Amino acid sequence: GQQVMQIPQYQHVQEGEDFTTYCNSSTTLSNIQWYKQRPGGHPVFLIQLVKSGEVKKQKRLTFQFGEAKKNSSLHITATQTTDVGTYFCAGPTGANNLFFGTGTRLTVIP
Amino acid sequence: NAGVTQTPKFQVLKTGQSMTLQCAQDMNHNSMYWYRQDPGMGLRLIYYSASEGTTDKGEVPNGYNVSRLNKREFSLRLESAAPSQTSVYFCASRRAGSSTEAFFGQGTRLTVV
Numbered sequence: 001g002q003q004v005m006q007i008p009q010y011q012h013v014q015e016g017e018d019f020t021t022y023c024n025s026s027t028t029l030s031n032i033q034w035y036k037q038r039p040g041g042h043p044v045f046l047i048q049l050v051k052s053g054e055v056k057k058q059k060r061l062t063f064q065f066g067e068a069k070k071n072s073s074l075h076i077t078a079t080q081t082t083d084v085g086t087y088f089c090a091g092p093t094g095a096n097n098l099f100f101g102t103g104t105r106l107t108v109i110p
Numbered sequence: 111n112a113g114v115t116q117t118p119k120f121q122v123l124k125t126g127q128s129m130t131l132q133c134a135q136d137m138n139h140n141s142m143y144w145y146r147q148d149p150g151m152g153l154r155l156i157y158y159s160a161s162e163g164t165t166d167k168g169e170v171p172n173g174y175n176v177s178r179l180n181k182r183e184f185s186l187r188l189e190s191a192a193p194s195q196t197s198v199y200f201c202a203s204r205r206a207g208s209s210t211e212a213f214f215g216q217g218t219r220l221t222v223v
Contacts, residue, residue, distance in 0.1 A: 009150060031209045042200060043153065045211040088153060092208035096141050096160035097168065102152035 004091055006101040014109050019076040021104035023089035030092060032065055032072045037103075038085045079108050112136050116201050116215035123191045123222045131186040131218050133201030139213075140206040142184035143168075144176060146197040147217075153200065159184055160206070191222045 003026045013019050023032065031050045035043040047056055049065035049072060056063045062075045076083055089101040114135045123129055135142065140161045145153040145168075155168030159178040173195060175187045184203075188195060198219050202212040 006152070033211065035212075042214040042217050043202075043212075044214070048209060048211065050209060090153075090212070094208065096206070096208070097155060097158050097166070098143065098202075098204070098212055099155060099169070100145070100153035102150065 004089060004099055004101040006087075006089060006104050008104055009102065010105045010107070012107045012109060013079050015081060016078050019079050019083070019106055021074050021087050021089075021106075023072045023074075023101050025070045025091055027093065028069050030069075032069075033090045033098075034063055034072075034074055035088045035090060035100075036085050037088065041085075043088060043100075076106075079106070081108050081110055084108050114201055114203055114213050114215035116199075116218050118218060119216065120219050121221070123188075123220065125192060125222060127191050128187065128189050129191065130188075131199055131201070131220075132183070133185065133215055134183045135201075135203040135213070136182065137203060137205075137213065138181070139203040140181070141204050141210075142178065143202040143204075143212065144174075144184070144186045145200045145202065146170065146195075147200060148197050156186065156199075191220075193222045196220060196222045 033048045034046040037043045053067050054065045060077045064073045086103045086105045088103045117132045143158045144156040154170050157176040159165045162181045177185045201215040204210045204212045
């Protein structure tokens with residue numbers, strides 16, 4: 001079955017430092033989605049990437065989809081305490097299901 | 111607009127007890143999902159329903175049953191709870207198709223003792 005792995009599992013950064021999480025799928029994905037879960041909260045959709053090599057930006061967040069459509073990354077520039085949470089990637093294996101990665105838990109030290 | 115509503119928010123069960131987690135969405139979505147979240151394991155798909163009247167197994171279906179009662183509601187049942195089912199359960203929904211975003215409920219924190 002499909003596996004979606006993320007690294008690292010945990011990351012502690014000083015406020016102002018950059019942060020990157022990587023997502024790797026065992027199969028080619030038609031698209032990849034990213035979600036953020038604040039501590040004690042539920043996952044909230046951030047963005048979707050569809051095209052091979054696609055790069056999208058949301059303020060300090062940069063999302064990238066690999067050329068082979070099997071990996072993706074999320075980079076946060078100059079982290080802030082509001083960035084704290086767990087970041088998940090997710091990819092479909094068919095028309096209807098949605099498999100999530102293992103997540104990267106980000107802690108930002110003020 | 112309530113989005114996805116899950117009940118209850120918290121539950122403690124004794125081993126062997128049964129219970130049903132309820133989920134309802136008011137966004138007219140076709141697809142609904144149940145996930146469990148455990149430390150270091152991410153969100154694992156238990157069951158999903160592509161449309162009213164259909165359900166399919168996900169990664170970890172053992173010990174669970176589901177019912178897609180109508181387009182709005184998708185319930186998850188634990189027939190005989192086990193400590194290994196201690197987890198946070200999330201219901202989600204989205205429009206049909208592989209490129210639509212999922213909306214999550216607030217989650218149910220279940221402890222089986």
